[in-house]
Amino acid sequence: MQRLSNEKHHKTLVPPHLSNVTVISEPGEGVAPAMNDNMTFVFPPVPATTLPVSGTRDLFPVNRVYCVGRNYAAHAREMGHNPDREPPFFFQKNPSCLVTGAAFRMPPGATDIHHEIELAVALQSGGSGIAPDRALDHVFGYAVALDMTRRDLQAELKKLGRPWEVAKAFEGSAPCSPIQPASAIGHPTRGEVRLDINGERRQSGDLSQMIWPVADLIARLSTYFTLQPGDIILTGTPDGVGPVHPGDKLSGAIAGVGTLKVDVI
Ligand code: MN
Secondary structure, three states, X not given: OXXXXXXXXXXXXXXXXXXXXXXXXXXXOOOOOOOOOOOOOOOOOOOOOEEEEOOOOOEEXXXXXXXXXXXXXXXXXXXXXXXXXXXXEEEEEOHHHEEOOOEEOOOOOOOOEEEOEEEEEEEOOOEOOOOHHHHHHHEEEEXXXXXXXXXXXXXXXXXXXXXXXXXXXXXXOEEEOOEEEHHHHOOOOOOEEEEEEOOEEEEEEEHHHEOOOHHHHHHHHHHHOOEOOOOEEEOOOOOOOEEOOOOOEEEEEEOOOEEEEEEEO
């Protein structure tokens, strides 16, 4: 929410996709006011990012994108870490990083971009302090996503102890399939997660190998953030990550969830 310093800036408004969020304090106390008929936007708001809902004409409006690092032990080890000593952790991408097109464009200047195939969880409701045994009630559905990562920058950032955003949250960094509603596919807890490049298997794991399963992820995230409808969680990648190059054809799949095909350009 915007911090408001004077009356003029009260025209900085809650975006349409958040207009149903309860305003919890008065204007001037640091929370943007709800829209009313006397107000206009100072410029057209950027449209909400949306994901198609499989088998329907409906759209899922994306609010925030959370990611989990090192949620599969074999991937933690391949990156040089000990999963027994270092638990998984969270970071964020921007909502606009999620894209449904069939092409992934290499960012300018990138020298080492890795694929990370991941189960995406799409929330229809939220809250804070969510109990693990109620966490799946908040899930609208699931999708197949790629957490594309600039390993060139990330390696430098790790050495310097700096945040990862520029390595993770660049434009187009999260190609995503349509969402499969949980009402249609249930809540998958096991099943193969795989990625092929040009017909060759590169990543292969199983949803059952997550160190923090989906219900745990939601419960833990809700201790840091008040989760909201439209939030997406990328749940971590199995081992086998590696570089992509222009011309590569990526084909990802998660058993019981769907497929994702992306051409690197
Ligand atoms: Mn990842």
